[in-house]
Amino acid sequence: MGAKLDFYQTALKKRAKKGFQGYPAATILYYGPDDRQATKMAVGITRYDDDDGEMNRWHVHTGDIRRNATVLEAVFRFIQARHVVSLLMREEILGCPHEEGVDYPEAKAVRPVHFGLAGNALSV
Numbered sequence: 001m002g003a004k005l006d007f008y009q010t011a012l013k014k015r016a017k018k019g020f021q022g023y024p025a026a027t028i029l030y031y032g033p034d035d036r037q038a039t040k041m042a043v044g045i046t047r048y049d050d051d052d053g054e055m056n057r058w059h060v061h062t063g064d065i066r067r068n069a070t071v072l073e074a075v076f077r078f079i080q081a082r083h084v085v086s087l088l089m090r091e092e093i094l095g096c097p098h099e100e101g102v103d104y105p106e107a108k109a110v111r112p113v114h115f116g117l118a119g120n121a122l123s124v
Helices: 002-017 069-081
Strands: 025-031 040-046 054-059 086-093 113-115 121-123
Touching (some): 002 069, 002 086, 054 069
Parallel strands (some): 025 086
Antiparallel strands (some): 025 040, 113 121
């Protein structure tokens, strides 16, 4: 799976490196339980300025989603199918928005954790 993973990682990074080229535009953000492992990926697509857009999310139970070739292929195809011209993608993990039914059983309260610039966990 190494070649497939490299292909999709490189394709996404190359597209992101071009900067803003117009709409539709996509944003890829990573989330995880700490500042080292990403287990969730959110992709938002905006078709024009002030558009509410479209969002899709992926998550894995083990490993790092940034190194999951199957997920990266799905994200690449999701972006490609929407004819995205611009891509914003950050490698850093932004924190962990806990989701009911994904991170914990439904109807159980959890405090979200966000990471500061230095990777320090902040409870909110």
